[in-house]
Amino acid sequence: xxxxxxxxxxxxxxxxxxxxxxxxxxxxxxxxxxxxxxxxxxxxxxxxxxxxxxxxxxxxxxxxxxxxxxxxxxxxxxxxxxxxxxxxxxxxxxxxxxxxxxxxxxxxxxxxxxxxxxxxxxxxxxxxxxxxxxxxxxxxxxxxxxxxxxxxxxxxxxxxxxxxxxxxxxxxxxxxxxxxxxxxxxxxxxxxxxxxxxxxxxxxxxxxxxxxxxxxxxxxxxxxxxxxxxxxxxxxxxxxxxxxxxxxxxxxxxxxxxxxxxxxxxxxxxxxxxxxxxxxxxxxxxxxxxxxxxxxxxxxxxxxxxxxxxxxxxxxxxxxxxxx
Amino acid sequence: xxxxxxxxxxxxxxxxxxxxxxxxxxxxxxxxxxxxxxxxxxxxxxxxxxxxxxxxxxxxxxxxxxxxxxxxxxxxxxxxxxxxxxxxxxxxxxxxxxxxxxxxxxxxxxxxxxxxxxxxxxxxxxxxxxxxxxxxxxxxxxxxxxxxxxxxxxxxxxxxxxxxxxxxxxxxxxxxxxxxxxxxxxxxxxxxxxxxxxxxxxxxxxxxxxxxxxxxxxxxxxxxxxxxxxxxxxxxxxxxxxxxxxxxxxxxxxxxxxxxxxxxxxxxxxxxxxxxxxxxxxxxxxxxxxxxxxxxxxxxxxxxxxxxxxxxxxxxxxxxxxxxxxxxxxxxxxxx
Numbered sequence: 001x002x003x004x005x006x007x008x009x010x011x012x013x014x015x016x017x018x019x020x021x022x023x024x025x026x027x028x029x030x031x032x033x034x035x036x037x038x039x040x041x042x043x044x045x046x047x048x049x050x051x052x053x054x055x056x057x058x059x060x061x062x063x064x065x066x067x068x069x070x071x072x073x074x075x076x077x078x079x080x081x082x083x084x085x086x087x088x089x090x091x092x093x094x095x096x097x098x099x100x101x102x103x104x105x106x107x108x109x110x111x112x113x114x115x116x117x118x119x120x121x122x123x124x125x126x127x128x129x130x131x132x133x134x135x136x137x138x139x140x141x142x143x144x145x146x147x148x149x150x151x152x153x154x155x156x157x158x159x160x161x162x163x164x165x166x167x168x169x170x171x172x173x174x175x176x177x178x179x180x181x182x183x184x185x186x187x188x189x190x191x192x193x194x195x196x197x198x199x200x201x202x203x204x205x206x207x208x209x210x211x212x213x214x215x216x217x218x219x220x221x222x223x224x225x226x227x228x229x230x231x232x233x234x235x236x237x238x239x240x241x242x243x244x245x246x247x248x249x250x251x252x253x254x255x256x257x258x259x260x261x262x263x264x265x266x267x268x269x270x271x272x273x274x275x276x277x278x279x280x281x282x283x284x285x286x287x288x289x290x291x292x293x294x295x296x297x298x299x300x301x302x303x304x305x306x307x308x309x310x311x312x313x314x315x316x317x318x319x320x321x322x323x324x
Numbered sequence: 325x326x327x328x329x330x331x332x333x334x335x336x337x338x339x340x341x342x343x344x345x346x347x348x349x350x351x352x353x354x355x356x357x358x359x360x361x362x363x364x365x366x367x368x369x370x371x372x373x374x375x376x377x378x379x380x381x382x383x384x385x386x387x388x389x390x391x392x393x394x395x396x397x398x399x400x401x402x403x404x405x406x407x408x409x410x411x412x413x414x415x416x417x418x419x420x421x422x423x424x425x426x427x428x429x430x431x432x433x434x435x436x437x438x439x440x441x442x443x444x445x446x447x448x449x450x451x452x453x454x455x456x457x458x459x460x461x462x463x464x465x466x467x468x469x470x471x472x473x474x475x476x477x478x479x480x481x482x483x484x485x486x487x488x489x490x491x492x493x494x495x496x497x498x499x500x501x502x503x504x505x506x507x508x509x510x511x512x513x514x515x516x517x518x519x520x521x522x523x524x525x526x527x528x529x530x531x532x533x534x535x536x537x538x539x540x541x542x543x544x545x546x547x548x549x550x551x552x553x554x555x556x557x558x559x560x561x562x563x564x565x566x567x568x569x570x571x572x573x574x575x576x577x578x579x580x581x582x583x584x585x586x587x588x589x590x591x592x593x594x595x596x597x598x599x600x601x602x603x604x605x606x607x608x609x610x611x612x613x614x615x616x617x618x619x620x621x622x623x624x625x626x627x628x629x630x631x632x633x634x635x636x637x638x639x640x641x642x643x644x645x646x647x648x649x650x651x652x653x654x655x656x657x658x659x660x
Contacts, residue, residue: 062407095440103438112406113439117430123399124431130400131407134349134385141403154426157396164391165400318441319475321499324527324574 017047018293020071031247040101043071045242048267050075052215062110062128062141064121067102069114078106084300090307097310119152126158129169140168140226148179150193159200168226171234176241197234209239210265240265328517330510333485337492340521352414356389394424405447417463418451432501433476448495453505455632464632466595471503472572478502479573483547485515490524507545527574535563538653539583539590546593553649581614588619589656598626620659623652
């Protein structure tokens with residue numbers, strides 16, 4: 001496992017994981033207060049997975065995300081303020097309030113969009129990867145999905161087509177144990193999701209989704225293969241899911257023991273233990289990052305609560321790019 | 325100007341645009357054909373030959389044969405279009421849209437709106453429509469109403485070779501997802517088609533025939549029956565105006581309303597089942613906005629509310645034909 005990252009890189013990784021943790025805890029709170037329309041699916045427990053995957057990606061690499069996409073956006077560098085505005089449905093949000101929690105995209109950050117359709121992103125990522133291959137950019141496209149999406153035909157089609165076309169696509173299956181309210185052990189018919197991906201003819205491996213370094217190492221292998229033109233790769237990250245399918249899900253299907261076990265797997269604590277033990281960052285360094293993020297999120301929430309909703313004039317705009 | 329078939333006109337349009345813009349790529353099943361065969365790739369060029377010769381001319385990076393995986397085809401077109409390419413993706417028969425509709429109506433059609441105007445998805449989805457080839461229920465449908473009702477898509481249905489070329493070039497240059505529906509019964513029809521590239525704007529109907537007695541609006545291969553019906557009726561002293569909207573989204577309402585204002589009578593011919601069809605849509609628009617012009621009820625000549633049958637006798641009875649159009653025209657003529 002490679003702990004040999006620069007101090008700046010370690011700080012960036014912890015900042016992003018902390019941003020996701022605090023952002024999602026705040027979403028849970030603001031949702032309960034009635035400040036978020038609709039519904040929200042949070043990424044709590046999976047921070048190390050998204051941040052480990054995105055750590056070595058640039059703004060010119062692409063990701064496609066899921067309904068549980070806030071973490072992927074933040075891991076890819078999307079703006080906290082723009083996201084908070086969007087999730088509250090406010091003007092000035094990343095998608096001007098027309099997308100919401102499940103449809104955040106930021107093309108300047110290589111973020112092709114959260115996707116509310118399970119299995120929606122993998123075929124799209126193959127296309128984004130095809131562009132990189134045809135234009136010889138050396139960049140890649142990542143499709144995030146969950147254990148639920150690993151059962152979708154669209155994922156199978158995308159995996160096969162990426163192999164056939166030699167596209168630099170990286171499939172990341174975050175197995176958080178549940179597809180909505182049904183356990184993966186029930187709905188995934190094989191023992192190993194990675195084995196299933198490998199059967200399409202690409203390397204596939206499983207990483208600890210609560211360990212940033214383990215995920216990043218796996219991603220380094222995937223990136224090396226994809227960037228050198230050898231084609232796709234699959235990484236399955238085994239992640240805990242702290243909350244229910246959506247914020248407010250009472251989870252009658254999970255025992256207290258199971259929830260406690262899930263919460264015992266904490267990617268932020270794991271990161272802290274490893275970097276402090278190796279004297280790479282101090283507890284004080286990490287505490288300072290947490291305090292800084294807390295201020296940033298407080299400010300983002302305050303601004304978003306005050307911001308106006310989009311004017312109704314926006315109802316019929318943005319349907320077409322060319323004349324209609 | 326030379327006579328060219330509808331099929332050749334589309335092929336020529338694709339070649340023009342691939343020559344002009346290296347971001348234009350083709351994706352689909354057997355659009356080259358022959359990969360991993362003893363004879364080698366490029367020998368098929370699509371089941372009817374629409375993409376014939378393009379693989380040899382533009383190579384495997386521009387003419388990309390895919391597995392039979394329609395969701396991955398349209399998904400890949402989506403991802404490629406969002407990141408700077410202009411893919412022309414083929415769904416061989418429009419009936420196959422059922423296995424990839426999510427990537428069409430939930431993804432491509434909504435990206436721009438959902439993402440607050442920041443996304444562009446400039447793709448063309450080519451597909452074949454139409455009954456009359458004894459191809460049975462799953463290779464014969466005419467599904468333009470399904471696409472037309474989806475905001476974010478544009479829908480093109482050329483009825484002749486000249487329009488096919490101009491509308492295809494327009495579709496490729498357009499920055500939105502365009503569904504381009506090719507009538508297989510029209511592939512071998514010919515028209516004068518310029519050798520050079522030209523475009524036909526969307527949302528501009530064409531007068532196939534001018535007349536002042538009855539307005540007939542047609543779509544797709546129905547043009548064949550409507551023109552035959554109009555010729556017969558002209559001999560009986562009924563002068564029909566035949567209008568081809570050319571695109572169902574956007575729809576040139578103005579031309580249709582202007583014509584009905586002159587004729588006072590409307591027959592809509594649509595090769596799709598009657599419910600929630602373009603015929604129903606156009607009838608509702610005219611009933612709403614052209615009510616004062618109408619001298620007679622609006623008549624729809626459509627297929628029945630059934631799947632497309634196989635047996636020749638049944639399929640012939642299923643399709644709109646000149647006799648049914650003549651009957652509808654004569655009926656609206658009995659009023660006022």
